[in-house]
Amino acid sequence: MPICRIRSISTVDARFPLAPGEGTDSVHTRSEYCMAVTVLATDCRTKGTGIALTLGDGNRIVCDAIELLAKPITGMDIETLMSNFGAMSRRLADDPSLRWLGPHKGVVHLALASLTNACFDLWAKSRGVPLWKLLLDLSPTELVRILDLSYLEDVLTEDDAVAMLEQHLPSRAARHSILKSGYPGYDTSVGWLAYDDARVREFTLRSIDQGFRAFKLKVGSAEESRDLRRAGMLREAAGDAAMVMFDANQRWNLPDAKRMCAALAAFSPLWIEEPTHPDDAHAHAQLAHHIAPVRLAAGEHIANRVLFKNFFYYGSIHFVQADCTRLAGVSEFLTVSLLAKKFRLPIVPHVGDMGQIHQHLLLFNHIALDHEVNFLEHIPHLKDHFCVPAKVSGGVYQTPEEPGASTDMILSGNEVGK
Amino acid sequence: MPICRIRSISTVDARFPLAPGEGTDSVHTRSEYCMAVTVLATDCRTKGTGIALTLGDGNRIVCDAIELLAKPITGMDIETLMSNFGAMSRRLADDPSLRWLGPHKGVVHLALASLTNACFDLWAKSRGVPLWKLLLDLSPTELVRILDLSYLEDVLTEDDAVAMLEQHLPSRAARHSILKSGYPGYDTSVGWLAYDDARVREFTLRSIDQGFRAFKLKVGSAEESRDLRRAGMLREAAGDAAMVMFDANQRWNLPDAKRMCAALAAFSPLWIEEPTHPDDAHAHAQLAHHIAPVRLAAGEHIANRVLFKNFFYYGSIHFVQADCTRLAGVSEFLTVSLLAKKFRLPIVPHVGDMGQIHQHLLLFNHIALDHEVNFLEHIPHLKDHFCVPAKVSGGVYQTPEEPGASTDMILSGNEVGK
Numbered sequence: 123m124p125i126c127r128i129r130s131i132s133t134v135d136a137r138f139p140l141a142p143g144e145g146t147d148s149v150h151t152r153s154e155y156c157m158a159v160t161v162l163a164t165d166c167r168t169k170g171t172g173i174a175l176t177l178g179d180g181n182r183i184v185c186d187a188i189e190l191l192a193k194p195i196t197g198m199d200i201e202t203l204m205s206n207f208g209a210m211s212r213r214l215a216d217d218p219s220l221r222w223l224g225p226h227k228g229v230v231h232l233a234l235a236s237l238t239n240a241c242f243d244l245w246a247k248s249r250g251v252p253l254w255k256l257l258l259d260l261s262p263t264e265l266v267r268i269l270d271l272s273y274l275e276d277v278l279t280e281d282d283a284v285a286m287l288e289q290h291l292p293s294r295a296a297r298h299s300i301l302k303s304g305y306p307g308y309d310t311s312v313g314w315l316a317y318d319d320a321r322v323r324e325f326t327l328r329s330i331d332q333g334f335r336a337f338k339l340k341v342g343s344a345e346e347s348r349d350l351r352r353a354g355m356l357r358e359a360a361g362d363a364a365m366v367m368f369d370a371n372q373r374w375n376l377p378d379a380k381r382m383c384a385a386l387a388a389f390s391p392l393w394i395e396e397p398t399h400p401d402d403a404h405a406h407a408q409l410a411h412h413i414a415p416v417r418l419a420a421g422e423h424i425a426n427r428v429l430f431k432n433f434f435y436y437g438s439i440h441f442v443q444a445d446c447t448r449l450a451g452v453s454e455f456l457t458v459s460l461l462a463k464k465f466r467l468p469i470v471p472h473v474g475d476m477g478q479i480h481q482h483l484l485l486f487n488h489i490a491l492d493h494e495v496n497f498l499e500h501i502p503h504l505k506d507h508f509c510v511p512a513k514v515s516g517g518v519y520q521t522p523e524e525p526g527a528s529t530d531m532i533l534s535g536n537e538v539g540k
Numbered sequence: 541m542p543i544c545r546i547r548s549i550s551t552v553d554a555r556f557p558l559a560p561g562e563g564t565d566s567v568h569t570r571s572e573y574c575m576a577v578t579v580l581a582t583d584c585r586t587k588g589t590g591i592a593l594t595l596g597d598g599n600r601i602v603c604d605a606i607e608l609l610a611k612p613i614t615g616m617d618i619e620t621l622m623s624n625f626g627a628m629s630r631r632l633a634d635d636p637s638l639r640w641l642g643p644h645k646g647v648v649h650l651a652l653a654s655l656t657n658a659c660f661d662l663w664a665k666s667r668g669v670p671l672w673k674l675l676l677d678l679s680p681t682e683l684v685r686i687l688d689l690s691y692l693e694d695v696l697t698e699d700d701a702v703a704m705l706e707q708h709l710p711s712r713a714a715r716h717s718i719l720k721s722g723y724p725g726y727d728t729s730v731g732w733l734a735y736d737d738a739r740v741r742e743f744t745l746r747s748i749d750q751g752f753r754a755f756k757l758k759v760g761s762a763e764e765s766r767d768l769r770r771a772g773m774l775r776e777a778a779g780d781a782a783m784v785m786f787d788a789n790q791r792w793n794l795p796d797a798k799r800m801c802a803a804l805a806a807f808s809p810l811w812i813e814e815p816t817h818p819d820d821a822h823a824h825a826q827l828a829h830h831i832a833p834v835r836l837a838a839g840e841h842i843a844n845r846v847l848f849k850n851f852f853y854y855g856s857i858h859f860v861q862a863d864c865t866r867l868a869g870v871s872e873f874l875t876v877s878l879l880a881k882k883f884r885l886p887i888v889p890h891v892g893d894m895g896q897i898h899q900h901l902l903l904f905n906h907i908a909l910d911h912e913v914n915f916l917e918h919i920p921h922l923k924d925h926f927c928v929p930a931k932v933s934g935g936v937y938q939t940p941e942e943p944g945a946s947t948d949m950i951l952s953g954n955e956v957g958k
Contacts, residue, residue, distance in 0.1 A: 183601055190597050222596075225818070275794060275796075
């Protein structure tokens with residue numbers, strides 16, 4: 123492998139105003155997606171780009187945190203760095219002067235996500251392969267060396283992780299068919315909270331025409347009757363065979379959530395998402411018990427592997443919406459994937475990356491860990507800002523073939539990362 | 541009450557290098573305390589100052605976040621603001637463009653701490669009373685209106701909170717004696733991790749001479765035998781009647797913590813502090829069960845009231861080390877104090893404020909909520925940087941009498957906030 127050294131690290135505070143109503147939910151009333159973008163300049167032919175989503179003003183702060191965090195990796199050769207990335211991830215996460223600001227959550231953890239994702243992008247590009255193939259080509263031992271499993275020793279040691287990966291090696295070939303078939307997307311963009319009923323119906327019918335069979339609706343309106351009316355309307359427009367999911371974006375407290383989830387059960391959702399505060403494993407567990415057999419999903423705001431472990435131990439959720447732009451990047455996403463497998467829970471990522479990176483990670487999870495593939499969230503609003511946007515045709519995600527993690531962006535007319 | 545309007549909000553990135561070894565523990569090897577300082581300029585005679593602790597490079601980022609958060613309170617009259625501060629706290633914590641960066645944790649929450657503390661300081665100064673008196677003079681209803689109890693409705697409603705405060709009104713007078721007697725401090729600065737044995741012994745003996753009867757030792761050394769040797773040495777120097785506490789600063793995973801806590805039990809600690817990851821309510825609960833009757837303390841890194849609620853529900857800790865520079869300031873500290881009372885747990889603050897604000901809050905907790913007073917942590921390293929440092933004589937905290945929250949600082953030779 124030729125040496126590819128990280129020469130310098132810079133950031134871009136990239137902001138994308140959305141059309142009115144797009145992206146709105148019960149706690150986010152503004153329509154702006156932002157990416158804290160890490161760019162790794164190298165002395166080889168390629169660059170690395172990493173992204174983490176934010177929703178506005180704080181994007182600059184995340185970029186500043188990336189630059190503070192990045193010092194230890196400047197000057198390193200990417201192969202050396204990635205040969206033991208788990209140790210580096212832990213070192214960065216536990217920086218003695220920055221750790222106090224988390225630890226392992228908030229602005230600094232988002233910064234670590236963007237930085238980590240840039241490292242994986244550069245690693246895959248430097249080897250000339252898409253991220254999913256890079257990860258599948260690693261031996262179980264090599265794979266576990268990119269993970270930081272600290273604080274999981276009570277349930278998942280390094281030896282456990284290697285054994286899990288080895289266990290599924292013989293059956294991998296049988297799961298390669300997904301590379302040809304692709305897998306379904308589900309459409310989140312039919313049901314933003316500010317959309318009126320006519321638009322939800324129109325977009326749902328259009329989405330069905332495009333091949334989608336699963337749809338998400340934002341709930342948590344100020345008037346509860348509006349949630350129930352919209353839920354009924356979506357179910358009617360989508361038909362009984364479609365999957366529908368309701369997403370409250372943390373709006374309810376536990377008593378409200380018990381009442382609303384019971385009422386929304388009438389519309390047979392596959393899951394109800396983020397019913398209450400994302401730190402509240404206990405409330406989720408109480409709610410899950412109360413509204414069974416209705417199932418719960420959460421993860422876009424579960425900050426790290428330790429909190430996920432708590433949600434898993436306490437039976438708080440049924441669908442694991444890990445996000446590699448909320449967790450510490452690709453590395454901690456894979457850690458949570460292993461952990462979820464141990465608890466026999468499915469991973470259905472939240473796509474803070476607009477699906478660009480997760481389209482790779484879903485393939486890895488299915489082939490290497492035998493994670494069942496339900497589908498992957500699809501949000502197309504930033505499609506035109508990626509150099510190679512995820513290909514979704516007939517409602518199906520197609521396997522990405524270009525080298526890297528699909529995170530190169532077009533910013534101010536320039537292709538950043540190419 | 542004369543109108544006192546907040547004219548503008550500025551910040552100071554204040555950094556204080558410590559002497560070698562001071563402040564060191566198992567995860568923080570640098571000796572630097574920093575304060576992200578909020579300064580509220582007004583059109584009346586006084587200013588408000590608020591502080592939040594950090595340990596280095598990220599202090600500037602917290603200051604930047606304060607300036608982003610502060611917009612809605614600029615121009616407000618302090619009495620109007622504080623008459624319903626709970627609603628404002630929730631509004632700031634749920635800012636649609638900043639909420640994504642937490643929510644309710646990390647850099648943005650530290651910023652909210654500093655900003656909130658400045659508001660309480662200004663409020664007390666504008667009424668010409670120390671913070672403890674300001675809080676005691678509020679009616680139960682007025683007090684509850686400075687709190688954001690959202691996401692606690694399953695255990696603590698506003699009505700519950702008012703009732704708790706009313707219940708303890710008749711017996712308040714009997715607890716006023718604490719204002720004259722003061723209450724003990726405990727000395728954290730005898731046992732920083734980088735101190736050698738001779739220094740720990742010397743500082744412990746000096747501290748005993750000064751009147752202290754309770755001492756904390758940092759554990760979580762790379763060599764476990766060093767922890768045990770130092771623990772034995774502290775117990776011997778302090779004597780059997782003294783209280784000693786061991787603090788691992790999150791260093792151990794659960795298996796390590798089980799082994800080390802069992803070994804350290806031989807030295808009869810009052811508590812073992814932060815044995816493992818601060819998000820891991822499950823691991824703390826397992827550990828508490830395993831090492832009973834040894835008791836656990838945590839809180840300096842428990843990010844918000846929702847996580848505290850989880851620790852309380854699951855029986856994860858016995859001593860609640862809430863910190864008004866980690867939580868959303870004085871307001872969320874009081875919320876956690878009410879919640880802890882509901883679960884019959886004692887509050888023993890961690891002093892990210894060096895005890896300046898908590899000396900007031902402990903008096904309020906004892907008189908208004910009948911919280912038992914154990915003692916308050918004492919860390920004197922920044923003493924010379926406060927305009928009116930907490931008075932600790934004979935090992936006893938004396939009641940502060942100056943108006944405000946005791947957070948005015950001397951920075952670059954100027955008295956900021958006076």
